Amino acid sequence: MIRVKNVDKSFNGTQVLTDISVEFEPGKTNLIIGRSGSGKTVLLKAIMGLHDVDSGEIWFEDKLFNKLDFTGKKEIRKEMGVLFQASALFDSLTVEQNVRFPLDMFTDKSPEEKTERVNFCLNRVNIINVNHLYPAELSGGMKKRVAIARAISLNPKYLFCDEPNSGLDPLSAILIDELIKELTKEFSMTTIVNTHDMNSVMENGEKIIFLSDGVKCWEGTKDEILHSDCDILNDFVFANALAKKLRLEEE
Amino acid sequence: MLRFLSQFGRYVLLLKKVFSKPEKPSIYYRQTMQEMIYLGFNSIGIITIISFFMGAVITLQTAYNTENPIYPTYLIGLGCRDSIILEFSSTISALILAGKVGSNIASEIGTMRITEQIDALEMMGVNSASYLILPKIIATLLFNPVLTIISIFVGIIGGWIAGVTAGVITSEDFIYGIQYAFIPYYITYSLIKTLFFAFIITSVSAFQGYYVEGGSLEVGRASTKAVVFSSLLILLFNVILTQLLLS
Ligand SMILES: Nc1ncnc2c1ncn2[C@@H]1O[C@H](COP(=O)(O)OP(=O)(O)O)[C@@H](O)[C@H]1O
Ligand SMILES: [Mg+2]
Numbered sequence: 001m002i003r004v005k006n007v008d009k010s011f012n013g014t015q016v017l018t019d020i021s022v023e024f025e026p027g028k029t030n031l032i033i034g035r036s037g038s039g040k041t042v043l044l045k046a047i048m049g050l051h052d053v054d055s056g057e058i059w060f061e062d063k064l065f066n067k068l069d070f071t072g073k074k075e076i077r078k079e080m081g082v083l084f085q086a087s088a089l090f091d092s093l094t095v096e097q098n099v100r101f102p103l104d105m106f107t108d109k110s111p112e113e114k115t116e117r118v119n120f121c122l123n124r125v126n127i128i129n130v131n132h133l134y135p136a137e138l139s140g141g142m143k144k145r146v147a148i149a150r151a152i153s154l155n156p157k158y159l160f161c162d163e164p165n166s167g168l169d170p171l172s173a174i175l176i177d178e179l180i181k182e183l184t185k186e187f188s189m190t191t192i193v194n195t196h197d198m199n200s201v202m203e204n205g206e207k208i209i210f211l212s213d214g215v216k217c218w219e220g221t222k223d224e225i226l227h228s229d230c231d232i233l234n235d236f237v238f239a240n241a242l243a244k245k246l247r248l249e250e251e
Numbered sequence: 252m253l254r255f256l257s258q259f260g261r262y263v264l265l266l267k268k269v270f271s272k273p274e275k276p277s278i279y280y281r282q283t284m285q286e287m288i289y290l291g292f293n294s295i296g297i298i299t300i301i302s303f304f305m306g307a308v309i310t311l312q313t314a315y316n317t318e319n320p321i322y323p324t325y326l327i328g329l330g331c332r333d334s335i336i337l338e339f340s341s342t343i344s345a346l347i348l349a350g351k352v353g354s355n356i357a358s359e360i361g362t363m364r365i366t367e368q369i370d371a372l373e374m375m376g377v378n379s380a381s382y383l384i385l386p387k388i389i390a391t392l393l394f395n396p397v398l399t400i401i402s403i404f405v406g407i408i409g410g411w412i413a414g415v416t417a418g419v420i421t422s423e424d425f426i427y428g429i430q431y432a433f434i435p436y437y438i439t440y441s442l443i444k445t446l447f448f449a450f451i452i453t454s455v456s457a458f459q460g461y462y463v464e465g466g467s468l469e470v471g472r473a474s475t476k477a478v479v480f481s482s483l484l485i486l487l488f489n490v491i492l493t494q495l496l497l498s
Contacts (some may be wrong), residue, residue: 050370074376082374088367105275105375 002047002158002190007056008216009046011037016042017214020056026157027188029181029204033195034211035236040194041085043211044162047192048080049073060158078106081151081189083180087143087145089135089150095122096131099150106154121149125179136234141172145179152183159184159191165200177203198237202224210236262458268380269388269454282386290352290387290453295401297351298344302335302402305343309334314419323490324420330426331410340402341441342489345448348395349481353456356387357477360460362469384457388450395449396442403441404468415485440496444455447492448485455481 002024009017016039024030032040045051047058049065058066060076068076082088089098099118103109109117122128125145137141144164151159161180165173177200184191195201201208206223210233218230225237226247238247287407313330360383363369372379393469407429414420420428463473 045370048374050373070378077374077376080374082371084367084371086366088371090368090371091366102375104278105377129486 001059001061002192003057003059004047005057005059007043007058008054008181009042009051010054015026015214017046018230019048020211020216022188022209022216022219024192026190026205027185028206029184029191029193031193031195031201031205031208033201033205033208033236034212035142035196038211039161039214040196040211042214044192044194048160055064059117063119078154081154081156081159083144083151083164083196085161085162085166087135087147089143090148091135094132094134095127095146096139098135099153101246102150102153117153118149121145121185124152124183125149136187137205140167141169144168144172144176147184148179148194149177155187157189159189161191161193163194163196165195165197170199174199174203177225180204201237212236255327258490259363261462262454265380265384265458265461266454268378269384269457271378271381273381273385274376274378279386280384282382283389286386286390287394290355290390291398294348294351294398297347298398298402301347301407302340302344302405305339306331306335306406307413309339309406310410310414310425311419312418314414323424325424325428325431327414328410328421329431330428331414331425332429332433335406335410336403336437336441337347339406341444341448342401342485344393345395345400345445345452345485346482348398348448349452349456349485350478352391353452353477353481354451354474355458356456357474358470360457361473362382362460362467364461364463365466365470377421380461384454387457388453391449391453392446394425395445399441399445403438440459443496444489444492447488451484451488452481455484 004020004022004024007017007020008015020043032041032043042051046053046066049058053066056066057064063076065073065076089095090101098117099121100114101113107114108210118131122131125148127142127145127149130138130142130207135146138146148164159180164180165176168176180191180193181204183189193200193204201221205225208218208220208222208225209216210230211216212232218228218233220228225233228234228237310327310331313327313334314324317330345370360369363383368453369379369383372382411425411429414425428432456474459473459477459480460470463469
């Protein structure tokens with residue numbers, strides 16, 4: 001369980017997040033949605049401690065995460081897997097070394113155990129026979145998969161994904177969404193996904209919060225999202241032709 | 252001015268982070284070895300070529316400016332040696348390395364910043380500043396003096412070949428000249444300067460890259476700034492160090 005309480009964040013005087021409070025439950029794919037620039041990435045990075053918040057609290061279970069020092073944060077970060085928007089694979093390392101990196105940093109496993117774990121994770125995301133390639137030699141979809149493999153290598157309790165299917169073709173995008181959903185169930189993770197893609201919202205959104213200009217305007221599930229009376233949310237949701245059609249059909 | 256002070260403050264804070272205790276020393280060792288190759292070994296070529304031609308030009312210019320029978324010709328060798336040791340092999344090489352190594356460091360680290368690789372490192376409990384920058388600083392501090400020594404030798408050889416080929420000095424006179432009134436402290440002075448310059452190039456360029464915000468345009472800008480600022484600082488410290496070390 002991750003709890004965000006009254007979080008404010010500004011950059012050089014510009015308010016980016018205003019009084020955000022929300023709870024994310026385990027075993028669920030939680031979505032943060034909103035137009036680009038609405039503050040999704042900043043919120044996610046604030047939760048991970050990559051941005052210091054101006055005020056407010058971020059709790060991981062019973063630990064007040066944003067008040068811990070580097071070592072304290074590190075203890076909890078051990079349990080976090082992250083899929084960054086740009087994949088963030090290390091350019092200078094091979095696929096295998098990338099997935100191995102967190103194991104090297106956080107565990108004292110033997111080299112054989114690490115190799116075994118690396119192969120397990122790569123297999124789990126259907127990446128085979130590319131262990132010795134460099135990230136620059138992979139397609140966008142493969143990079144995301146390798147990044148997911150790296151994110152789950154330590155068996156994390158929390159999984160954070162920033163726009164996991166941006167820049168992918170529709171089919172790869174769906175596959176990545178499904179993979180994240182499956183992994184969340186399989187390892188009972190608390191997963192938070194940033195997205196502006198209505199397909200993944202309708203597919204994955206067990207719990208959704210909607211951000212607009214750094215304010216949480218709405219919270220609910222995918223079944224509720226088509227029937228909200230929040231205007232800005234409706235503008236966002238029904239910008240998509242398919243969603244419009246769905247609503248018309250229902251009416 | 253205020254901007255400059257706040258930038259300087261950020262630079263000092265970054266250095267503090269760079270020099271905090273490393274978590275896994277073994278990984279740093281591997282990184283340092285790699286950086287020695289990337290930043291040091293791979294610069295041998297350019298330093299050799301430039302030193303050779305600079306040595307040649309310095310010798311010819313010294314020769315043509317002292318075409319006066321009062322001066323014995325071996326002074327050409329001496330002049331060539333001293334210009335190379337005192338200025339060329341430390342300062343000019345540093346300026347060239349600022350262009351090559353500095354832009355390389357700033358764009359590498361800057362790209363890692365905008366593609367969130369630095370965030371990824373932090374998430375894996377790694378002190379990213381130290382992990383990315385310390386190996387580069389150690390590698391250049393260790394390797395740049397080697398480059399300077401190479402530059403001195405190659406420069407003098409370049410001068411010798413050019414002088415003899417152009418017929419402005421005999422081989423014997425040149426060799427006599429480069430040994431005449433040799434002051435070993437000049438080498439020390441040159442190496443001390445090299446160490447300062449290496450630190451300036453690496454830390455200033457890394458600083459420019461580490462705090463990039465935005466996209467590839469900003470990375471390009473950071474890399475230009477890295478070259479400009481480290482070159483200016485090299486020129487400034489050249490004056491300061493010369494005053495401190497030679498007066
Ligand atoms: N490091 C930063 N410094 C200053 N402003 C930032 C920074 N990161 C994000 N912002 C601003 O915060 C706002 C929200 O950005 P972001 O969270 O990236 O949006 P998105 O919802 O598309 O992920 C934007 O207006 C952006 O310009
Ligand atoms: Mg974003």
